[in-house]
Amino acid sequence: MSARYTGEPLLEVSDLHVSFSTYGGHVQAVRGASFTLNQGETLAIVGESGSGKSVTARSIMKLLPKDTAKITSGSIKYKNQELIHHSEKQMRKIRGSELTMIFQDAMTALNPTINIGEQLMEGIRHHQKLSRSDARKKAIQMLKLIGMKDPEVRLKQHLHEFSGGMRQRVMIAIAAIGNPSILIADEPTTALDVTIQAQILDLFKMLQQEIGVSIIIITHDLGVVANLAKRVCVMYAGKIVESGTVRDIFYDPKHPYTEGLLASMPRIDGDKGSPLTSIPGTPPDLFAPPEGCAFAVRCPHAMEVCRSYEPPNVQVGGFDSHYAACWLNDERAKSVLRQKENSHRKELEPVVM
Numbered sequence: 001m002s003a004r005y006t007g008e009p010l011l012e013v014s015d016l017h018v019s020f021s022t023y024g025g026h027v028q029a030v031r032g033a034s035f036t037l038n039q040g041e042t043l044a045i046v047g048e049s050g051s052g053k054s055v056t057a058r059s060i061m062k063l064l065p066k067d068t069a070k071i072t073s074g075s076i077k078y079k080n081q082e083l084i085h086h087s088e089k090q091m092r093k094i095r096g097s098e099l100t101m102i103f104q105d106a107m108t109a110l111n112p113t114i115n116i117g118e119q120l121m122e123g124i125r126h127h128q129k130l131s132r133s134d135a136r137k138k139a140i141q142m143l144k145l146i147g148m149k150d151p152e153v154r155l156k157q158h159l160h161e162f163s164g165g166m167r168q169r170v171m172i173a174i175a176a177i178g179n180p181s182i183l184i185a186d187e188p189t190t191a192l193d194v195t196i197q198a199q200i201l202d203l204f205k206m207l208q209q210e211i212g213v214s215i216i217i218i219t220h221d222l223g224v225v226a227n228l229a230k231r232v233c234v235m236y237a238g239k240i241v242e243s244g245t246v247r248d249i250f251y252d253p254k255h256p257y258t259e260g261l262l263a264s265m266p267r268i269d270g271d272k273g274s275p276l277t278s279i280p281g282t283p284p285d286l287f288a289p290p291e292g293c294a295f296a297v298r299c300p301h302a303m304e305v306c307r308s309y310e311p312p313n314v315q316v317g318g319f320d321s322h323y324a325a326c327w328l329n330d331e332r333a334k335s336v337l338r339q340k341e342n343s344h345r346k347e348l349e350p351v352v353m
């Protein structure tokens with residue numbers, strides 16, 4: 001069984017850079033992403049389409065397309081082992097058993113011609129060297145755990161015999177059956193209706209309690225984040241631009257992009273009067289990313305410095321948990337802003353004769 005929540009770092013991604021070579025040039029898909037996953041916690045990675053969430057996840061698994069993708073620099077440490085230097089043979093030992101992933105295109109990851117039982121048993125027979133009958137017992141246990149009725153019958157069925165929600169449960173069962181330390185779930189609820197989504201989120205919570213797995217959940221949906229995660233990384237144009245606890249991010253965001261994401265989220269607490277706003281503009285071209293802050297062209301607060309210099313990722317707020325990469329949090333930029341504000345105020349002050 002994996003360890004329960006201890007707060008100790010289990011996975012440390014530092015300054016990760018990943019690029020793809022294409023006919024049009026090099027796409028800089030991940031441009032210096034850094035974050036930590038602690039033992040037993042659920043970390044969410046959120047951001048718009050194309051921000052580099054899936055490429056980051058696939059880099060951790062070392063499942064990037066071999067002919068076009070390259071991790072150009074950075075470090076991915078799992079239990080203090082550097083995965084960047086791991087050979088494919090070393091990765092095969094931990095992939096599926098210690099590190100496992102539910103892919104964004106999950107349905108294509110399952111084999112429609114092989115029954116569910118075989119697909120569940122395949123990984124554990126290989127990694128745990130179990131006999132066929134022990135693997136079968138474990139597969140039945142797992143299907144029971146994820147709330148499937150008649151598991152003995154279900155084992156013999158094929159993908160087309162399951163509903164969308166049930167297929168997603170099977171995907172989760174396949175990912176979790178080997179008692180992994182880390183489960184990465186890439187958009188696991190996107191295609192599902194709201195009721196099924198809630199059931200799948202409950203299933204992740206239950207799995208975390210039962211097997212103590214640490215989870216990285218990748219999503220566009222801030223509702224999913226609020227429901228499931230303890231900490232959040234906000235990703236934009238290949239970087240983590242803000243990270244903190246769910247409370248930090250939802251109630252005290254320190255990056256204008258995070259504020260934009262929150263403003264575009266439907267409110268459950270029912271302030272129906274406030275309209276939803278999507279963030280104007282589009283993300284930058286990752287073939288030629290801008291020199292300064294990648295959000296500058298869309299940011300309502302952009303200053304001169306933003307266009308020329310990348311903002312440093314600094315601690316914001318009183319706790320060690322909250323970081324943001326925005327010049328607005330830098331004392332030097334703040335003092336320039338204060339000067340501007342004061343001179344503006346002076347201009348507006350009535351002249352007393």
Ligand SMILES: Nc1ncnc2c1ncn2[C@@H]1O[C@H](COP(=O)(O)OP(=O)(O)OP(=O)(O)O)[C@@H](O)[C@H]1O
Nearest residue numbers: 020027029048049050051052053054055056065286
């Ligand atoms: N195989 C590939 N070849 C070339 N570019 C790619 C490839 N895979 C991803 N990219 C590019 O890398 C960037 C990041 O893609 P990624 O799939 O990680 O985004 P994402 O944040 O997961 O988006 P979504 O929310 O739509 O899933 C995008 O600009 C994408 O076009």
Ligand code: SF4
Nearest residue numbers: 293296299306326327
């Ligand atoms: S650094 Fe500047 S452009 Fe970037 S988010 Fe902050 S204020 Fe906006």
Ligand SMILES: [Mg+2]
Nearest residue numbers: 053054055104
């Ligand atoms: Mg993706």
